[in-house]
Amino acid sequence: METTLIRELYGYHHWANRRLVEVAKGLGAEAAARDMGKHWSFPTLTRMFGHIYGADWLWLQRFKGVSPASMPGGEFATLDALRTAWDTFEAEQRAYVEGLTEADLTRVIAYKNTQGIEGRVAQAPLLQHVVNHATHHRSEAAAMITLISGSPPDTGIATYRATVVKG
Amino acid sequence: MEIEMDRQLIQGIWGYHWWANRTHFDEVSALGEEAARKEVGKQFSFPTLKGMLAHIYGADRIWLERWKGAAPTKLHGDADFASLADLRKHWDSLEAEQKAYLSSLGTADFKKTHDYKATNGKPFSQPLWQMLQHVVNHATHHRSEIATMLTMTKGSPPGTDMTIFYRQPKP
Numbered sequence: 001m002e003t004t005l006i007r008e009l010y011g012y013h014h015w016a017n018r019r020l021v022e023v024a025k026g027l028g029a030e031a032a033a034r035d036m037g038k039h040w041s042f043p044t045l046t047r048m049f050g051h052i053y054g055a056d057w058l059w060l061q062r063f064k065g066v067s068p069a070s071m072p073g074g075e076f077a078t079l080d081a082l083r084t085a086w087d088t089f090e091a092e093q094r095a096y097v098e099g100l101t102e103a104d105l106t107r108v109i110a111y112k113n114t115q116g117i118e119g120r121v122a123q124a125p126l127l128q129h130v131v132n133h134a135t136h137h138r139s140e141a142a143a144m145i146t147l148i149s150g151s152p153p154d155t156g157i158a159t160y161r162a163t164v165v166k167g
Numbered sequence: 168m169e170i171e172m173d174r175q176l177i178q179g180i181w182g183y184h185w186w187a188n189r190t191h192f193d194e195v196s197a198l199g200e201e202a203a204r205k206e207v208g209k210q211f212s213f214p215t216l217k218g219m220l221a222h223i224y225g226a227d228r229i230w231l232e233r234w235k236g237a238a239p240t241k242l243h244g245d246a247d248f249a250s251l252a253d254l255r256k257h258w259d260s261l262e263a264e265q266k267a268y269l270s271s272l273g274t275a276d277f278k279k280t281h282d283y284k285a286t287n288g289k290p291f292s293q294p295l296w297q298m299l300q301h302v303v304n305h306a307t308h309h310r311s312e313i314a315t316m317l318t319m320t321k322g323s324p325p326g327t328d329m330t331i332f333y334r335q336p337k338p
Binding site for chain 2: 002006009012039040102106119121124125126128132133135137138142143144146147155156157161162167
């Protein structure tokens with residue numbers, strides 16, 4: 001049950017990321033690079049998705065025992081460039097999540113954040129954190145897409161279960 | 168005895184959910200009733216801070232009603248609350264009801280399938296644990312909008328990442 005809960009949460013996460021990035025790519029290169037304002041966590045769609053990728057990458061390193069001093073995500077000029085790196089990473093992340101045992105979920109992850117501050121938290125809530133973090137930024141991307149072209153399709157868990165998993 | 172991991176996983180995100188809702192509600196309250204009713208922009212799911220908070224409340228409420236076996240057709244929202252103070256009163260009582268419900272659940276309850284109808288009458292059937300995750304994820308989407316609206320109104324609010332929640336002193 002526990003590993004199922006986490007695995008299916010990541011199934012949702014990957015679906016929602018892909019769904020929104022596809023919509024953003026469809027808007028064209030100019031729109032994905034457009035500065036949408038300082039009130040967003042990141043000013044462009046490309047940078048916003050780059051940040052979701054970067055945070056996901058950073059946490060996977062920490063789960064594997066490494067605490068990188070900086071987060072990637074700002075190095076992608078286009079969504080196509082990001083997509084290539086993200087595809088590779090997503091496969092690695094999926095393999096990691098598929099391999100989790102129940103004992104892994106309670107294992108305490110000791111890590112240093114990018115400011116060097118130490119944290120010690122069980123792996124399961126951190127795995128949940130990564131998805132929750134992304135939902136926050138997907139919401140921003142959705143509002144930015146709404147400003148550019150109109151509201152994108154829903155990326156809620158209920159929609160995912162009803163239309164993709166069908167159960 | 169150690170609490171089962173699945174209860175920890177579900178109750179952990181719900182503890183986070185209540186904390187994050189309250190953090191944002193307090194931020195909005197501090198701005199006052201007038202700022203909470205100001206239209207911030209049509210790019211948001213709901214144009215005002217009060218409307219956005221009322222929607223999180225409404226969705227939380229309709230799902231709890233479904234889990235308890237009712238077939239609600241009304242999704243509460245902005246128009247149902249005269250003020251933020253009025254919404255707070257209803258939300259406090261809903262939160263207490265949610266807490267009692269969550270703490271009554273065991274592992275078998277999480278796996279139990281619930282049949283319900285969406286507000287448009289369409290029937291669905293899902294295990295409880297999926298819906299428990301959905302409600303928190305749904306609220307995170309709208310909390311993100313609230314955070315942006317607060318940033319536009321008065322500057323960036325405090326973070327509501329789960330990692331910040333875990334670092335809070337535990338009662």
